[in-house]
Structures are given as structure tokens and as C-alpha cells.
Amino acid sequence: MPEYRKDPITKRWVIFSTERSERPKDFGKVEQVIDSQECPFCEGHEDMTPPEVYALRDEGSQKDGPGWKVRVVPDKFSILDEDGDLKKAGKGIYDTMSATGLHELVIETPNHMGSLINLEYHEIETFLKVIKDRINIKKDDYIIQYVLVVKNYGSEAGAKFKHSHSHSHIVGLPVIPKRVREEILGAKEYYEFRERCVFCDIIAQELSENERVIINNEHFVSVCSYAARFPYETAIFPKKHMSAFENTPDEYLSDLAHILKDTISALCGVLDNPAYNIVIHTAPVNQIMPVLYHWHIEIMPRINKVAGFEWGSGFYINPVLPEDAALHMKENLRS
């Protein structure tokens, strides 16, 4: 049974999911290539996954059969236990909690394509719409405090398989993640000081300085962050204040699909198809102050190693100025 444990000093939760365990000496050494013959995510192979919980389907097609655009299934290797009750307990000074929560995979396309940038704009738009809908559905579960959407591309980014079929994870958690809590806390302090959203102020300054902006369309802007942890780390913000991703109007999603595909394409052009992680940071389910959080997407290329200095300090060393990174990416957009 998976279990959450809380670090009594830093209050960080760790999920112990021993069913995923490999033999000690095998860690991180497997990198399997999956072709379309054996790919459980390809159209026609629906029986290789658990039954779907949601799909955008052609009229007349059957559940768990072919004829879909986007398909959502429970993760076979889920880190969380969907059916369990949330049990919290103490053991001396330690805190533990049952690893209750939801873990779904969104299969972004019926075709065996490994990278998001091979998808058409309208396909990405559809997949973003599905993610929006799934988050809204999950929010009805009384245990879920936060819904995190992540994508791992390439083995350095933690993807299990090489050249895999493009998919994302939706994880519903019974607690608000530490990183999101930090952002909310920082935004709250800023709001109390200035009575403005810190994200809105960042966007305004980025647009006015125009040194780190990569793409600026009607509703969204992508920038290399001023204090990026990683070389070429990029963020996408809605230009209008909006706390929850899942409340984004559908008519904005075409713009979002364009900026997402074009930003990642530029990244892949500059860095030669790097591994990367994508994270959607939306507001917690029970928003107390929607005025202070502002949803955004973080794109983190995994091209340099994180060393002892970073693990020990929580600070990062970045060898590339975001101004230079933005310039390289803009040049790549034009070429």
C-alpha cells in the first residue's frame, strides 16, 4: 500500500510507492523503446490499458474501442490509491497518511507520436480542453485538495520509455503541494504589501522590458523567467488575471495551443530535442483568494545535472542568462 510520510522539519510530503520498486542495482538503468506494435496507447490497442474513464470519441464508436481523439485512463502504475479512505496518523514525532488520490493518464493522440510538437494545433487545443474538463470533474471529489498536471518527455525528465506515445499525467492530491504553497505564500505577501497580483506585475514588466519574452499572442505570453533555475526554463502566462487553469474560456485554448507548441518547438530547435518536464500550476481546489494566484505553465528542459550545491542549498546555478535564452529561442522561431 502506498503511503505518504511527512518530513518533520521541512514539512515536505514524500510518497512511498514500493510497488514500483526495482531491484537496487537496476535503478534508472532501464530505458525501453516502445514501437507502435506494442504501444498500449495506440488506437486499436485499447485492451492494453485499464478501461477508459473518459474519451473524446467519434460518433458511433464504442467505449474502449478505436475511434477516439483523446483518451483518459487510470495509470496502471499509479502512485496513489483511488479507493482508499484518507487516514492520517502520528507515530511519535512522525506523521503519516494513506496515499489516497487519483492518477490518470491523458493519451493526447491516437497516433504513435512521441512529441507534443508533432501534433497539429487543433489536436493540442482538444487535449487542453480535455485536461480542463478532467480537472473540473476531479474537483468534486471531497478528498482532493489539488490537481497537478505534468508531462515528462525523455528519460532524463523521468519518462519511463524512450520515443513513447505522447501523454500527460493528471494527479489529484489530498494536500496542496509544497511548491504551490510557496507560490501562494509569496503571492500573498506581495498582495498584502502592494494589493496587486505578483504574477500580473511580472507579466507587465516582462512585456514592457521585452528582453525575455519569446512569444506574445492575444491571450498568452511565454517568457524565459528572470530567475530561471534551469537553462532555457520557460513559463507561459495568461495575460489577463485568471487563478485557475480549468476556468480558462474555451475560446482562449487555440491561442494556448499555438504558444505551447511554438515555444516547445523553439526549445527543441535550440537544444536538439532535449528532455523536458511541463507542469501546469493552477489554484488549489478550495481557493481562498482567487485574486492573488495566477495559473501558469512551467517548461523545464532537463539538460544539466542537479548537483550537491543545489540539493544542499535549494539555490540553483544557471549557466545561461534568460535574456540570451530568449534571444536564441526567438531566432529559432524565425528560422
Added chain:
Amino acid sequence: MPEYRKDPITKRWVIFSTERSERPKDFGKVEQVIDSQECPFCEGHEDMTPPEVYALRDEGSQKDGPGWKVRVVPDKFSILDEDGDLKKAGKGIYDTMSATGLHELVIETPNHMGSLINLEYHEIETFLKVIKDRINIKKDDYIIQYVLVVKNYGSEAGAKFKHSHSHSHIVGLPVIPKRVREEILGAKEYYEFRERCVFCDIIAQELSENERVIINNEHFVSVCSYAARFPYETAIFPKKHMSAFENTPDEYLSDLAHILKDTISALCGVLDNPAYNIVIHTAPVNQIMPVLYHWHIEIMPRINKVAGFEWGSGFYINPVLPEDAALHMKENLRS
């Protein structure tokens, strides 16, 4: 010129050190093997490093010549500017600071040995004594707020060269690292609640439960942490309350050398010579409440990839229970 930039939301500092920059497509792809012929850290090659700032030398030997046990030199690829003044400035909502600080390398042995576990106990004891002395000397610099000691072993742990000559980094920072600040904050809250050191309580519970203890000698204990982020992550604590590593009595260092070498040896046995990071977390230079911080060493094997879930949430997924990890390591000690 290196520069610190502060994330305006999470308040994390990032050091931009562009002099270390490689071409975008070369990131993380170089892994050079250095043999003793070309190793700048070997005895007899003292002219290949910047002039030493400290060395434990045989009587009659010359500065920057052979005849030393442990040698300390400035890092040629320093991330920090030793001579600069500390300049802080704002730019709109962003904060920046000159990357002032100290960055030294401690060469742990004159012999070309890549791993700490190839050193004799008395050699490790000597090298720990030198680190203690260097921290105490650095504390006199009025700019330095924190001295971090880290060791990277193996390329997955961020080491630049494969099979390199065993060495550590001492980094003097003008700010307290985020991770240490979090520990202090957590320890402070605990102290206010219970009027006891949280680390002392952890040690007491670990010794009494004896489920995660690997080695327990007169002055130190090594344990697989209850909420370890990484498989086989291990911590070493002095059993007596002591806030600063650099105040450890010299007569304790033999015990520390033994527990450090034996713990890492067990780790290397179980995991087949893994990459790892070692961090010494000591109290900040200007200790306000020595009663609440408790120095410790963190040993983090780098055997699994950090994926989008971890980067996006700040939570970790660990496939190995620390109780199992401790058991494997103890079995390896005996064999």
C-alpha cells in the same frame, strides 16, 4: 560577472554563472575521464591549480610543491566572485545581487583516488579537520552568512569528470540557503511548541525504534530518513546536541570518519557504486538560537530521475521504504 537573481514569488536565489556556459547542444553531454597523468589534484601537479590557500604539509615541504596530506585551492571554475563588493539592487519588481562569495576545493588526498571509501579512516579524519578549520576561517569574512560543504561523486551527481580525484567544495554565501532556512523555520516552530530540538527528538526516536538506524557509534548515528526523498537517502547526526559542525570537538572526528566511510561503503555495496551527493548542513554564521539547530550530513544517492511531479509539487516519490534500505545497508556492513 556572475550575478544572483531572486525569484520574486518563491524568494529562491539563482546564481547566473555564464562563464561556465557551454554551447546549448553540448549541455551535460561531456563526461571526461581524467587519469593521474593529467590530474591537477595529484601530488606533483600543484602548478596545475591556482596557488593553495591552505595545506596540511610535511615538515620542510614548500607551499605549492609536493609533501602534503590535504590541500585547499580556490576553484578555477568558481561560481562566485571572491573580490567583489556585495552590491544589491532592484529592477522593477526584481531583485539582484552581485555574486560575491568564496568557492574553494578541498583535495582530500595526494593520491589519485576517485572515491572517499578508498581513503583510510585517519585520512578522512584529517580531511574533516581541515574542513572544520576552513569554515572557522571563512566565518571571519563579514560578507559570509553561510558556509556550505558539498561533495559530488559521479556524473549523475553533477561531477564534471568521471573517476576524478576525491575532493569537496566549500562555498561561502552572502545569504542563508533556502533549504537551511526551511530547516531552521521548521525547527523553530517545533521548539516553540515543545521547547526541544526537533533533531534531538528524531535521533531519540530512531535509536529507540531501531528500524532505520544503519550505524550507531559513541558520538554519531547514521539513519535512512523516515521521509527520505530518494531511495537509500541517509543522514548522519551527532548524538549530542551541537548546532555547528565547525565546533565539533577534534576528538569526535575519528568516530565521524568511521561512520562516514562505513555508511558510504554500505551504500556503494548495495547500489553498485552509485553517484551521490554529500552535504554538510551546519548552522548559519550568525547563530541566533544555537539551541534549535543541529548540524548533520545528508547523503543522497542519485539513482532515480526527478520527474515533472517532483519539480511541480516539491513532493517526492520514493520507491524504497527507508526501513528496507536500512536493512539492506546493514546486511552489506556485515558481509
